[in-house]
Amino acid sequence: MIVARGLTKTYGEKTVVDALSFTVEPGRVTGFLGPNGAGKSTTMRMVVGLDRPTAGSVTVNGRSYADSPAPLREVGALLEARALHPGRTARNHLRWLAASNGIPRTRIDEVLDLVGLESVADQRVGRFSLGMGQRLGIAVALLGDPPVVVLDEPVNGLDPEGIRWVRNLARELAGQGRAVLVSSHLMSEMAVTADHLLVIGRGRMLADCSMGRFIADHAASHVRVRTPRTADAEALLRSRGLDVDVHGGELRVQGVDAAGVGDLLGDAGLRVHELTLVRSSLEDAFMTLTADSVEYVAGAHTPTVEPVREAQAVR
Numbered sequence: 001m002i003v004a005r006g007l008t009k010t011y012g013e014k015t016v017v018d019a020l021s022f023t024v025e026p027g028r029v030t031g032f033l034g035p036n037g038a039g040k041s042t043t044m045r046m047v048v049g050l051d052r053p054t055a056g057s058v059t060v061n062g063r064s065y066a067d068s069p070a071p072l073r074e075v076g077a078l079l080e081a082r083a084l085h086p087g088r089t090a091r092n093h094l095r096w097l098a099a100s101n102g103i104p105r106t107r108i109d110e111v112l113d114l115v116g117l118e119s120v121a122d123q124r125v126g127r128f129s130l131g132m133g134q135r136l137g138i139a140v141a142l143l144g145d146p147p148v149v150v151l152d153e154p155v156n157g158l159d160p161e162g163i164r165w166v167r168n169l170a171r172e173l174a175g176q177g178r179a180v181l182v183s184s185h186l187m188s189e190m191a192v193t194a195d196h197l198l199v200i201g202r203g204r205m206l207a208d209c210s211m212g213r214f215i216a217d218h219a220a221s222h223v224r225v226r227t228p229r230t231a232d233a234e235a236l237l238r239s240r241g242l243d244v245d246v247h248g249g250e251l252r253v254q255g256v257d258a259a260g261v262g263d264l265l266g267d268a269g270l271r272v273h274e275l276t277l278v279r280s281s282l283e284d285a286f287m288t289l290t291a292d293s294v295e296y297v298a299g300a301h302t303p304t305v306e307p308v309r310e311a312q313a314v315r
């Protein structure tokens with residue numbers, strides 16, 4: 001697993017990662033969220049030894065990346081800025097990495113097959129699309145069959161089939177007992193991929209909890225009620241001290257679950273046509289939590305769109 005303690009990175013005067021302490025546990029997908037410039041990539045780069053912490057430490061399976069004799073077997077990483085030699089074929093790129101990490105050649109065909117690049121394995125990577133490059137980056141991450149996998153924006157540039165493939169892959173890797181750390185800006189995707197969340201803003205930890213806990217703590221919810229006797233239902237629920245809003249023909253009730261509302265209305269003999277727990281999405285919860293930490297904000301002329309609040313199932 002990954003263990004960070006007081007992990008800090010400063011560039012000049014600016015602290016971009018600020019005393020982060022967290023663990024990425026085996027057997028689950030940990031989602032890494034934060035607004036642009038929050039410090040996610042810098043943190044991930046420190047995990048794999050590409051940046052040196054200014055203070056604090058991060059270890060993978062108990063030792064720092066630099067101390068690992070065969071790092072690709074310890075932790076596999078897809079990072080945004082991939083160093084791919086454009087003139088090299090995908091297969092040669094993997095061969096070169098396998099040789100320098102003592103990984104058998106047979107593993108190359110396995111990972112090419114795993115990421116769906118066998119048919120283009122002998123093409124130069126300079127001609128690869130963004131999505132093909134992402135797949136090759138994931139092949140590199142998995143080459144050493146590592147127990148820890150770090151994926152920075154893995155679905156960037158992928159089509160819907162590719163996005164689903166990454167989701168299933170991340171879940172499968174966690175199911176095999178690996179520790180998986182994934183960053184993404186696609187909240188809807190994160191909601192169905194991650195078990196646990198780390199949310200950072202301006203380099204600081206804002207939340208470190210399960211997906212369910214995060215939504216319960218930071219997303220608003222209400223019970224939507226439709227009844228032919230709206231006014232009577234409203235009066236009854238208010239008389240019980242509940243917070244009720246009327247929107248068109250529906251009531252929105254806060255402070256009680258759907259069963260509680262149903263019982264109250266049923267006991268009073270009021271017929272109910274709809275009773276739904278409406279929970280705002282991970283995106284709403286994320287926006288609420290990080291509102292004060294957003295560094296780059298669009299100007300006042302940008303049209304704002306009211307988020308669509310739908311009943312959302314949390315895995």
Ligand SMILES: Nc1ncnc2c1ncn2[C@@H]1O[C@H](COP(=O)(O)OP(=O)(O)OP(=O)(O)O)[C@@H](O)[C@H]1O
Pocket residue numbers: 011016034035036037038039040041042043
């Ligand atoms: N080499 C560097 N020199 C100076 N500043 C840097 C360097 N690398 C990153 N930064 C700054 O550190 C901050 C965090 O950047 P980082 O890329 O880690 O954020 P991020 O959360 O991954 O952002 P995004 O979601 O936009 O990818 C940014 O303000 C960035 O400008």
